[in-house]
Amino acid sequence: xxxxxxxxxxxxxxxxxxxxxRLAAYKGIWVFVxxxxxxxxxxSWELLGEGRKLADILHVELGAVILGGSSDALGGAxxxxxxxxxxxxxxxxxxILADYRNEPYTKAxxxxxNRYQPEILLLxxxxxxxxxxxxVATTLLTGLTADCTELAIDPDNRGLxxxxxxxxxxxxxxxxxxxxRPQMATIRPxxxxxxxxxxxxxxxxxxxxxxMREDDIIAKVLTFIPDDAQxxxxxxxxxxxxxxxRGLGKAENFRLIWDLAAxxxxxxxxxxxxxxxxxxxxDRQVGQSGKTVRPxxxxxxxxxxxxxxxxxxxxxDVIIAINNDPNAPIFDFATYGIVGDxxxxxxxxxxxxxxxxxxxxxxx
Numbered sequence: 520x521x522x523x524x525x526x527x528x529x530x531x532x533x534x535x536x537x538x539x540x541r542l543a544a545y546k547g548i549w550v551f552v553x554x555x556x557x558x559x560x561x562x563s564w565e566l567l568g569e570g571r572k573l574a575d576i577l578h579v580e581l582g583a584v585i586l587g588g589s590s591d592a593l594g595g596a597x598x599x600x601x602x603x604x605x606x607x608x609x610x611x612x613x614x615i616l617a618d619y620r621n622e623p624y625t626k627a628x629x630x631x632x633n634r635y636q637p638e639i640l641l642l643x644x645x646x647x648x649x650x651x652x653x654x655v656a657t658t659l660l661t662g663l664t665a666d667c668t669e670l671a672i673d674p675d676n677r678g679l680x681x682x683x684x685x686x687x688x689x690x691x692x693x694x695x696x697x698x699x700r701p702q703m704a705t706i707r708p709x710x711x712x713x714x715x716x717x718x719x720x721x722x723x724x725x726x727x728x729x730x731m732r733e734d735d736i737i738a739k740v741l742t743f744i745p746d747d748a749q750x751x752x753x754x755x756x757x758x759x760x761x762x763x764x765r766g767l768g769k770a771e772n773f774r775l776i777w778d779l780a781a782x783x784x785x786x787x788x789x790x791x792x793x794x795x796x797x798x799x800x801x802d803r804q805v806g807q808s809g810k811t812v813r814p815x816x817x818x819x820x821x822x823x824x825x826x827x828x829x830x831x832x833x834x835x836d837v838i839i840a841i842n843n844d845p846n847a848p849i850f851d852f853a854t855y856g857i858v859g860d861x862x863x864x865x866x867x868x869x870x871x872x873x874x875x876x877x878x879x880x881x882x883x
Contacts, residue, residue: 545638545700548574549582549609551628551651552600553643555619556743557592561713562643564603566706568714569670570641571604573679576672580606582637586627588617594724601722603714608722609635613729618740619647625654627729632659634727637701639679641670644705652705662696663703666807668710668830679704684807684830691826707811709755710834754803754810759785759818762805762832763793766821766842766861770798775865776820782873788812790822806831820861824849841865 550570553560567583574581583600585593590612597608611627628651632640640655642648644666656663664681668691671680678695679702685692696702754760761783763776773793780787789799791806805812806828817835822828824840824847832838833852840853841861850856857864 539698542638542698542700545636547579547582547635547637548577548639549584549632549637549641549701550600550605551640551642551648552583552585552596552608553645553647554585554587554592554596555647557587557589559596559599560643560645560647560708562645562648562706562708563600564716565708565711565713566641566643567600567603567605569706569711570639571714573639573670573672574604574606577638577677579638582606582635583608584628584631585610586616586624587612588614590726597722597724599716601720602716602718604717604720606722607725609725609727611727611729613731615729615731615733615736618743619651620736620738620740621650621654622736622738623729623731624651625658626731627727628655629658630730631727632701635725638677640701640703642703642705644707648705652703656703659701661699661701661703662694663705664694664696665705667704667706670704670706678702684826691830709811709813712813712834754786754788754805754812757786757812757814759783759816760788760805760812760814760832760835761785761818761820762788762790762822763799763820763861764790764822764828765792765796766823767793768821768862770796772862773798775862775869779818779865779869779872782869782876783816785816785818786814790828819849819853820865822849823847824852 548570550566552563570581581604583605585596587593593610593612600608609631615623642652652663667681667683669682673680678697680693681704682691682693761776761780763773776787788803788805793799794801794804807830811831813834815836817832818839820841838853839855840849841857841864843860845858
């Protein structure tokens, strides 16, 4: 998904869109580096990898924007950002920014944008990133394309081509916000590939001050309560996922998914109809309205492969599809396909893998 940054083919007779000359001064691509409690969210590095490709196409600098309360922590994050492709890091360190609050973070970001004028600004579609992106776009009176699955550059006008699902995930549309700057987009974790770090890369740091006082801010941080998610599914970072769909027939048959996952040491996922039917908890849904995943192996049993599900898992290294419909869309992008009844195939596959793994353990 993130490998192709070339512009998609255009239909014949498409009207050429030209950039307003007043916006020509906006140059460069920025990525918001999301930090919480001193830890950088991995989506920031994924976006820097994608931003590097876009910056190379446009022949501009790639900037990392880092906000927080400690200059030492921000400096460390900036050095890491350079290894993932950033040329420059814009940092704002202030005790007011120690904990995320929309008002001061929006003020810091919009002040930076107005001063340095980037043409593209990318943020992770996390809880924090979505909140910040909307308020920044509103304050700057610019456009924002949310939950993108692909980014490219229009060679005719340097515009950002942001592709996302629409109409309930049944179609993909490409949106261009040409005559507004910066062009903004949010991308969910694991949609873009994690880039390789280049330890010897370095860059320059531009430090700015937050023009704001604590008394100016309405919201106050009273305490921090960590999210206790140990018992929830960790699909986004699983190496192996076994997922089931309505093709399994009934809720009782979902035990076949759990059995296979147990043998493989895998996470369990499902399609939107499955979670809506109550067969599986909502935190295990894969797709546009669920989790986006990039496992090494994704086994899809009884899943048709509609766009809503496809955009959440098609970046998997290997996809094995099991479906009794030979014309199911999932076979169009699966690495391997098995045409047949998943309810019959899954037990046989589980037994075969259990035996093979047992042999390997004895041999080892």
